Amino acid sequence: MLTTSENAIVLKGVGKSFRVLGDKRARMLDALGLGGANRNANEFWALRDIDLVIPRGQRVGFVGRNGAGKTTLLKLISGLLRPSTGSVSISGRVHALLELGTGFHPEFSGRQNVLSSLSYLGVTGSEAERLCEDIVDFAELDRFIDQPFRTYSAGMQARLTFSVATSVQPEIMIVDEILGAGDAYFSGKAVARMRELTSGGCTLLFVSHDMSSVQMMCERAIWIDRGGIREDGDTLTVGKLYAASIRRQEELRLRAQALSLHNDVAMPDVDQGNDPEPTVIARLVIEGDKVPERIHAISEIALRYRGEDIERVKVGGARDDDRNERIHIIQQDGYTNWSRPRTDKRARSRGFENRKGRYGHAPFAFKAPIGLADWNDFEIEIQHNADMREAVNVEVFARDAYRCVGKLSEGGAGRTDRFSLPRELFEEWRIRQERRSVEDEAGPVDTVSTHQGLEVLQNVVEGDTYGSGEAAIVGLRVSGSEKSGDAESQHIFTMGESFRVGIEWRTFTTIEEAVFVVAVYTEDGRCATQTLSRPQNLQKGAGQIVADFGELRLGEGRYIISVGMFRGLSESHTHGEQPVAVLDRRHVLKVMKPSGVRIDLGQFSHPVTWRPVQAPVET
Incomplete structure (x- = not known):
């Protein structure tokens, strides 16, 4: 419903449900318009109880997981869907970019599609020709503009679609992840164009999984979760809350994944196979x-x-x-x-x-x-x-x-x-731990027990643990700092964060020239970094050692950590000779860029000091 108001968008008690038909017969009856389909239909509520007011000229970013309801909400605002409950009031003409190539014919050339879209927007004749040239110039598709649209890459389609949509000043503009298909250079141009439009009074609704893009482009952020508004506020506050939630969920997932990859773990009473989260x-x-x-x-x-x-x-x-x-x-x-x-x-x-x-x-x-x-x-x-x-x-x-x-x-x-x-x-979980702890006391082991907050390692699969059997690695803990105390092992780090690997060991005889090793591998098996301790003579008993890396210099990506004890190993050896106890590729590690950083920092962030040098004065 169009209205005239200082508010561009007003939603009151909005909900959207879809019918989910359970069997083929019901779907066939529904397609033919016959009765009986509703008896087998279930309601799926994509959104519920949405109350939202967006003033004119405001730049609003929407964030949330896939399937949270963001796109459904934008389709309601753009008029592509009708609400099942509540009301949607719109003041101004909406231009929505919800999909690549929206309104473009795949067999038409880029130029033909541009002129067709401008005609739909009410621009014809010489004005359309002039705008067409501006659009082609902004999209930088000179060589391809007369080729069929279907031959364009996703990035080229994103460029042209966006360029056409922003060639005429819209009153309300909706952009749903379309710029994700473009390159970083064009994304920068797009940000500048949208800021220019909003300075002229355009209301912007922007959806992105990249919180830094939302913070750069918007003044307000709304976090959609499970079909409702979870947080609504300034981009910095909402961004921190959303990032913390995502990091916490990813940390839980990686811990479960790390355990399931190397352990035969099953919860009692629930037949979940090897599901790490039964x-x-x-x-x-x-x-x-x-x-x-x-x-x-x-x-x-x-x-x-x-x-x-x-x-x-x-x-x-x-x-x-x-x-x-x-x-x-x-x-x-x-x-x-x-x-x-x-x-x-x-x-x-x-x-x-x-x-x-x-x-x-x-x-x-x-x-x-x-x-x-x-x-x-x-x-x-x-x-x-x-x-x-x-x-x-x-x-x-x-x-x-x-x-x-x-x-x-x-x-x-x-x-x-x-x-x-x-x-x-x-x-049953605890019984397994206790049984393995008893086995530890009896001699060489392939499982470990919990001690002083170190990570529990159980049911080690064949190939993940090897060595002479004279000692065992009984605890592994990856943490951010000494202040973390006895907290559980950490899986997600930010570049530049403190990074320490703690190893708890137990020897069953004297080990001369024992050297501890921590190796970090990329997902494709390449060694990203490896460090060796100084040789030391170990008597029969137990102890701990910590490898303190200081600030983590690894670049963004996923890694996996191995730790071990070797006899007489040095940097002159080409590989680990005389392994005593090795836990091979046991801990999953994910490294993220610092918040707000978008530029690629590379695979390794080397510490660099920049010093201005005064140019010599000519005489």
Whole structure:
């Protein structure tokens, strides 16, 4: 709906749902317009409860993971989709660049497409010819402008599409990742062009996964997560929060990946094969397995680790039952007792109530990142408004049975309860650790135990550990600084950050001229850097040694770390002779560029000091 206002865009309570048809028959009936398809259709809410006001001339960046709902939101604003709920008010003409080649015919030449697009924008005749030349010049496609558009590369299509869209001053411009296909040089030109347009009053909506681009181009940032607005504020504040979340998620993923690549790890009670993050089932149930007689409103469920959220779902919000997410409810009519989403004073929730579900409960699931070492620090957090006239138990499935971890407490709307995960869920894990610790004491080992916060290494696959058996590497910890204490091993670093590798060892006899080695390899197997300690004579016993690299000089990318103990190794040797104990390629490492840096800093960031030199004075 077009309006005249000081605000360019106003969204009130906007939601967008799609029907998901479960079988071929239902899809066929739907395609033919016949009845019966809706009986097998499920609702998928891509967006829900979006309230948004964007003033004229504001530059707004949208960030979020793939599938968060950013593109759906922009399609609603551009008029390509209609909202299922709420209202969208637009003041001004919208020009949206949502896909490469939008509105361009693949068989037409670039020039023909340009003139056709200008005609659609109301520009014809000599003015169109003049603008066409400006567009060709800006896109720098002189040699190709008369070739069919289908022959253009993705970067060339991005150049021409963007150049046409910005040739006429738009009132509202939407750019969705289209510039990602262009090169860095053209991206710089595009940024300058968009700043020029916004200085003339154009409202810009810009979507990018590159937070530095958003900070450079926009004054406001909106973080879209699971179909809702998670954060809205200045680009610096939102950028820091978004980057921290992405880094935390990536750290969890890499820890689990590092463990699964080299360990035969499986969580008890859940048949997940080699999944490093197996799914754990939990539920709400009335004490005594009774049918609920009251309505117990549940608004949020979160999985937490050491006081921080791993993932949080707003129950009743968009995608609360999306099984691709780390945590989600399990809703199936006729089997569970979750109500439809409802709104109470603008707060979304679902009720745990009598929906005649066969199993009488309200289940939810979460993926447990088993790469984390300290299981006692996991918690489930539930925000609710439970009716205290009946007791609601929280139970987690572990070792062939549901284990009660607590009850929802009294306290009214917005009450928050936290529950530790049951001991039984991790009992088998701990038994394995203890068994391997006993094997360590008995002699040469191929597994290690936890000690002083060092990384737990278990079930080492053949080829990852080798040596004479006279000693063992029983702990490996990669950290940023000595101040990190006994925190778990770290997988993600920023270039220039402090970088230390700690090795815990145990010898079963005297080792003369023992040399410790830390080697870092690129993904294609090349050695990025390697360091050797000074030789030392080790008596039977145990100890630790730390390789302090100072500032990390490796460039952006993924690496993998090996550590080992060798006898008599020196830099004059071509390879590791006389290995005593080696953990080969055991720790995944990801190095990121500092925040705000876009230029390629290379594979190695060498420390450089620049000094001005005064030119000699001619006489």
